[in-house]
Amino acid sequence: MTGSDNEAVAIGIDFGTLSGRVVVAAVADGRELASAEHVYRHGAIEEKLPETDVTLPRSWALQSPDDWRDVLRHAVPKALSAAGVGADQVVGIATDFTACTVLPTLADGTPLCELDEYRERPHAWPKLWKHHAAQSHADRINALAHERGEPWISRYGGKISSEWEYAKGLQLLEEDPELYGRAERWIEAADWIIWQLCGEETRNICTAGYKGIYQDGKRPDRDFLTALNPGFADFTEKLEHPLSALGDRAGGLTAEAAAWTGLNEGTTVAVGNVDAHVTAASAKAVGSGQIVAIMGTSTCHVVNGENLTEAPGMCGVVRDGIVPGLWGYEAGQSGVGDIFAWFTENGVPGEYTAEAEKRGISIHEYLTELAARQEVGQHGLVALDWHSGNRSVLVDHDLSGVILGLTLATKPEEIYRALVEATAFGTRMIVETLVSSGVPIEEFVAAGGLLKNKWLMQTYSDVLRRPITVLTSDQGPALGSAIHAAVAAGSYPDIEAAAEAMGKVERHAYEPDQARADAYDELYAVYAEIHDHFGRGGSKALYKLHRIANEASKK
Template identity: 40%
Template sequence: MSGPFSLGIDYGTLSVRTVVVDMTDGREVSSAVYEYPHGVMDRVLPDGTPLPDGFALAHPQDYLDGLTDTVRRALAASGVNGGEIIGIGVDATSASLIPLDENLAPLCLDQRYACHPHSYIKLWKHHGAEHQAKMLRQTALERGEDWLSLCGGDIRCESLLPKIVETAQEDPEVYDAAAVFVEIGDWLVSHLTGKPVRSLQMAGSNCFYHLEKGYPSEEFLKAAFPHLPPVTRKMTGTLVPVGSSAGGLAPEVAEALGLPAGIPVSAPHIDAHTAALGCGASQEGDLTAVLGTSACYLLNSASPNGAPGIYSTFWEANAPGWYGLEGGQSAVGDGLAWFVEQCVPAAVTREAAERGLSVHTLLTEKAAGLAPGESGLLALDWWNGVRSPLMDPTLRGVVVGLSLHTRPEELYRAFLDAICFGARRIIDCCETAGHPVKRIFAAGGIAAKNPLMMQLLADICGRPVRVCASAQTCALGSAILGASAARSGTFSQLIGQMASPVVSIYQPQPEAVKVYEDLYRQYLDLSEFLCRPQSPLRQISSLKKDCL
């Protein structure tokens, strides 16, 4: 046992994990995971209140219970004395909004608002604010708002501002009761410290905050929605940069966690972005592909300029000393899980059970036996709409080339190809806008579990893909933030000292690269045809809306 130690607390979409990390070398001493009992609420609230189409909510009590559970279990498993923990770092899914009362408590925990959908956490994948996003986008274009270029020239419904406006318009009672609207990462750190805190990088990445001009003006918001009550007054709180301390651990929380009071707690950070820290992707041109339920692609750049279709550009959003660009895909693991749960025949499920494999592992094994393009299928990775570069949540997935002879593993392989084509397109958008990509790192559950997809990513992008040893790069990145908050070294030094080493490098295979280059061009052609305003795909989507 060495030390000192920091805690990294990583809040994902479906679970929270805490790791105890040795700050001298980044060694992960122990970890604990807590699955949220309520999961993602997209049909009904706990009391049975039905939810509209497009809603994706979470229950804050799951996050509080998971905090206590994982910290205590991780500490017990580590053998580390609580007094040896000198810093705590926190990350959480971004663009996940929660309204709080004047005591910084979630409104939905008050029985008066427990049946109000807008009082719960609106997750990043909540698409209920599409109308508000469209109106804000149209107004920003008409007014020539200069901050629009930093979010790809568009406003996506997943960002915070449309969700706040959605609450104001659809549930004024909740809006009026809310003292502030914050990211869940901000709320969690405020809970830990007892102080109202906002992450500077979260504000810049998801709420259009500008270092010199602040949030979009009330004048702009009034131009979009003339009857909207003041919004920015409910976005108060001290903005703290990543790598800095947001305050000390509050005594009552410290007692519940079994830790000493006063331990420095880092400013919160976006979960995917901490993976870049955990991977050591801290140089200009480093791109981190964080592959989980969705995917984020995080690029370090010397240029402050945005890129069309890349939905945020902000100083030190990914790593110290660089501007950070972020693009993403709305469904990666979610899309593969949908296929396994809804489309796989019983024979495949039986075979997986007989061999003691998961269905994902069996399909991956079978898909790996296929040559590039062998199935004759081409898919678009639009199972939950499109983030980058089209920024359109109404678009839907497509598979071309199906026949009576199509096998499940061929469809699975087509989905994997499509995810990698989407990644390639994001890289192309960055480079076309003058942001070179020099190295690719892959992180997240899929990077650790699916070698086939890593090879496909290398072949389709035509570049080596680096995978780190840690399976918990987000939590490790948060532990680095905790160490930085404790001021045990400079932020950059700690990344070099604690980041996970690369254990695998997937090299592009020349023959596969040639085939995939042609398939990628077909992917782009199909995408261009189906995203047009009068395309059959849009007409079908409109028909569904009319029938609801």
């Protein structure tokens, strides 16, 4: 599909874990004229620093800033060419990012990892959202916040995550104090990429609120930070900058960025955003009570509410965090698609892979086909979806995965099914926690790469006992960013109007089957029992195993 010679378009760029994706969308109705993807050369850096022999400890995950620039250099021109539109037709450009993906820079935005003297220092590189090595630092922040009665801690369900800005910043200070001192900025990648595009340093309300402990106009005070570590007293100064509202204009493309992208200098650049939160616009779910689950390697859940309530274990509740004027709630699961990928890469016999290849289908498709033949509960298994820790509602990345009920007769497809069900149970735990805390959930909307698996989606509908509306775009975050670009350019008065015109959904694409839903209630009760046993103090076994593994890896 290509655009007409005079059709106005907006560009959305989604910076993910392994690649960046670009969508060119018609401003009038959101038609996706073209898309392009650029796979990061370095991917997720989890074993050793690029072009060095420096190995990384367990639970580390980094990225390279130049991979992000490469998306601008390669994917944007490619998408423009495929769409058949010229630079004069582009009204604006907007981006979204994983979060909290954060990096230390100089005052001019230069990443420390791009300075020759720091390239071999792990803490100089951007820490990806799934960098979980700051759990002990998050634990100390949480304990002190409760001890001092800090008012902001309840806005995050009683715990901040090891993934967030302050925990990762404290880890930087205590493990590489020289680099901490050299870092003049500690900035989310979502804001850093905007700096690269328009030459203006900005900070968006979304990442500041959900990942940077910004509530009611302020962040944790100097006394609190000093009590954590005297050297941490100035940390907030590395973050401080006037905040910008979502959908606002951050500035215009610089000459350098225009050359990268093939766009006109001065083209409107929207304020940065987070991949999950911006997807609410493409899913037409910007009203109160519409929860969006962005389902991929991990799952993020976002929902708006008219009133403030503090739900335990949520990633945060932020005023104006998704759209201006409403309270935005966020929750999430640290591992979903990653768990399925782990199993197919490590737990499937060769004959299964051979059969899938023979039939010309993926191993996921083959396992899904076999798993779908089973009745609910036939495998005798229940699993905990904590292979990457628990983001909500326990907020603890020292937890790990569990599978109960294995026998010598257990088959790979049964384990696969139990893992899929575990992620659905985890989502149900989040939804029930929100509802019981006073956040109404009137519609469940799904987005992301896992929508391609229809059996998985039906399983979620059965487990949740709810209809599921689906986003019909394959590029939900990028389309959401394009919607924000249209708003920033003045093509629409607000995000709600733009979402209604440009969003793409199929209402109630999946309906729960009553018999399966009843059967899943019984399995979910077992999930909830072991969830609380291992996650709420009934057993310290998972923590002991985590400690033993860490100590052994250091020998």
